[in-house]
Each structure stands twice: as structure tokens, then as C-alpha cells.
Amino acid sequence: MSCWETFLDYALRSQGIGERLLPRSDFTLCQQFVLIGSGMIWNIYFGTVALVTGFFLATAVAVGKAARNPLIRKPASWFIFIFRGSPLFIQFFFAYFLFLTLRGVSSFFDPFTSAWLGALVVLFLNTAAYSGEIFYGALQSIPKGDTEAADAYGLSGWSRFRRVVWPTMLRLAWPAYTNEAIFLFHATTLVxxxxxxxxxQRGDALYYASYFADKTFNPFVPYPILAFYFILLTLVIIGIFGLINSRLNRHLPQERRKRMTFKPQIIR
Structure with missing residues (x-):
């Protein structure tokens, strides 16, 4: 079988399209590249959807934690504390068995026991908590002069938040938020x-890498391939977020613009 035939058979296998059976013997380098790459579709799906939806919840949570009203501030603070204080791996286990229990009560929860939705909910809540803390710190760091200038122009309420507070918060938080986005995509391997x-057997990239490592008793081929894919993905994320960062800081002089730096988190 040529590499092109392998690509046609397995490129979309993780989505249920193409060859149903996994290779059993005589594993080629092309098969490992194609199948692990096919699994990356799930990692990109989990990371992208959780990041986009979690961004809005994170903003709401950050504003809630900064609120003066304790009825708003306390739930936001506890939400951040719980999801930042517990390991993501444990959150996956807890959520899965919770959804299994709820499925016995109502068929509405059937889709939540599948990874495409149930695991996505966990990632969504987890990244919202981490990002919410980042945004909260940025809210606390907004120069008082910016808000005083908004008051002087007669801006208040939603208009003040949309035109002054929110853009400034994003500018201050974006470098740290970029690191959270990178780590979120890496965390999708736990699903x-x-x-x-x-x-x-329609798993993500790590699922296929582990399959080849178990079958060949040689982890030094599939896992470096997996790392290669994630390095490429990280470069894409840094590039996209770098462009957004430049857009957010386009009004600042070049020497005052914060440069994007990658600071990986060791413990989540």
C-alpha cells in the first residue's frame, strides 16, 4: 500500500470515514503519521470550541469576581477556585460518571456521556475558570486614568465597559491568555x-500514538510524531494570537507593545 492510499484510507478515520479496521502488523511510518494526524482533528475540535465558548464565560466570571455585590462575587470566586483547585483529569472522571447517573434520570443527557459533548463541557468550564482568573487580574490592573477619562467623557455602564474597560482588559491579559490557549490544546490529550x-476506536492523536506504541513496543516513533504535530499546532496558535495581540495594541508606540512569550504551565 502506497502512502497516498494510506492517506485516503485513514486520513479521516477518527471521524468514522474510510477504513474501519486499524492496521494490525507491518506498521509503516506513513500509517503512523496519517492516523495520529487524523486523531489531531479531535484535539483541534475540543480546543477550538472550548476556547471560543470559554472566552465569553471567562469574561463574565471575571466581571462577576470583580463585582461589589457578594451575591455575584462569591459564586464567580468559587467557580474559579473549584475548577482551578482540582486536577483536570479528575474533572473528566467526575463529569463522566455524573452524566451517566443523569442519563438514568433523563435521556436528554445521553449525548453528554460521549466525548464530543461531555468532555467538551469539562474543557469549556475548566478553561473559563483559568481564563477568568487571568481576565480578573487584568481588570484589577487597568490604570485608573483610563476609567477616569471614560467618566470625563460621560461614558457609563455597558458603553464604558465595551469601549474602555473590556479592550484594556484584553490588551493586558492577552499574553497570559495565549499561554492558557496553548495549554488547553495540550490538555485535550487527556480526554x-x-x-x-x-x-x-475513533480516538484523538494520543489514542493512536498509544496504540502504535503498544503494538510495536517502540514508543520512540509514535510519540515524537505526536509531539511534532503539537509543536506545529502551538506555532499556529502563537501566530494567530500574535496577530490579535498586534491588533489590540495597534494604537501604542512600537516600544511599548508587549511581545508574545510562551511560558508553559508545569502543573494544572
């Missing part, structure tokens, strides 16, 4: 190694 099953 199929937690409670959520991989239906019909």
Missing part, C-alpha cells in the same frame, strides 16, 4: 484517557 470512551 480519551479519562472516563470518556473512544467509540469504535
Amino acid at each position: 480519551f484517557f479519562s472516563g470518556f470512551p473512544a467509540a469504535q
Whole structure:
């Protein structure tokens, strides 16, 4: 089988398209590249959807934590504390068995026991908590002169937040938020190694890398391939977020613009 035929058979296997059976013997380098790359589709899906939806919840949580009203501030603070204080791996297990229990009560929760939705909910809440803390710190760091200038122009309420507070918060938080985005995509590798099953062996990139490592007894081929894909993905994220960062700081002189730096988190 040529590499092109392998690509046609397995490129979309993680989505249920193409060859159903995994290779059993005589594993080629092309098969490992294609199947692990196919699994990356799930990692990109989990990371992208969780990041986009979590961004809005993170903004709301940050504003809630900065609120003076304790009825708003306390729930936001506890939400951040719980999801930042517990390991993501445990959150996956807890959520899966919670959804299994709820499925026995109502069929509405059937989709939540599948990784495509249930694991996505966990990632969404987790990144919202981490990002919410980042945005809260940025809110606390907004120069008082900016808000005083908004008051002088007669801006208040939603208009003040949309035109002054929110853009300034994003500018201050964006470098740290970029690191959170990178780590979120890396954290997607935990999905199929937690409670959520991989239906019909349609797993993510780490699922296929582990399959080849187990079958060949040689982890030094599939895992470097997996690392290669994630390095490429990280470069894409840095590039996209760098462009957004430049857009957010376009009004500042060049020497005052914050440069994007990658500071990986060791413990989540």
C-alpha cells in the first residue's frame, strides 16, 4: 500500500470515514503519521470550541469576581477556585460518571456521556475558570486614568465597559491568555484517557500514538510524531494570537507593545 492510499484510507478515520479496521502488523511510518494526524482533528475540535465558548464565560466570571455585590462575587470566586483547585483529569472522571447517573434520570443527557459533548463541557468550564482568573487580574490592573477619562467623557455602564474597560482588559491579559490557549490544546490529550470512551476506536492523536506504541513496543516513533504535530499546532496558535495581540495594541508606540512569550504551565 502506497502512502497516498494510506492517506485516503485513514486520513479521516477518527471521524468514522474510510477504513474501519486499524492496521494490525507491518506498521509503516506513513500509517503512523496519517492516523495520529487524523486523531489531531479531535484535539483541534475540543480546543477550538472550548476556547471560543470559554472566552465569553471567562469574561463574565471575571466581571462577576470583580463585582461589589457578594451575591455575584462569591459564586464567580468559587467557580474559579473549584475548577482551578482540582486536577483536570479528575474533572473528566467526575463529569463522566455524573452524566451517566443523569442519563438514568433523563435521556436528554445521553449525548453528554460521549466525548464530543461531555468532555467538551469539562474543557469549556475548566478553561473559563483559568481564563477568568487571568481576565480578573487584568481588570484589577487597568490604570485608573483610563476609567477616569471614560467618566470625563460621560461614558457609563455597558458603553464604558465595551469601549474602555473590556479592550484594556484584553490588551493586558492577552499574553497570559495565549499561554492558557496553548495549554488547553495540550490538555485535550487527556480526554480519551479519562472516563470518556473512544467509540469504535475513533480516538484523538494520543489514542493512536498509544496504540502504535503498544503494538510495536517502540514508543520512540509514535510519540515524537505526536509531539511534532503539537509543536506545529502551538506555532499556529502563537501566530494567530500574535496577530490579535498586534491588533489590540495597534494604537501604542512600537516600544511599548508587549511581545508574545510562551511560558508553559508545569502543573494544572
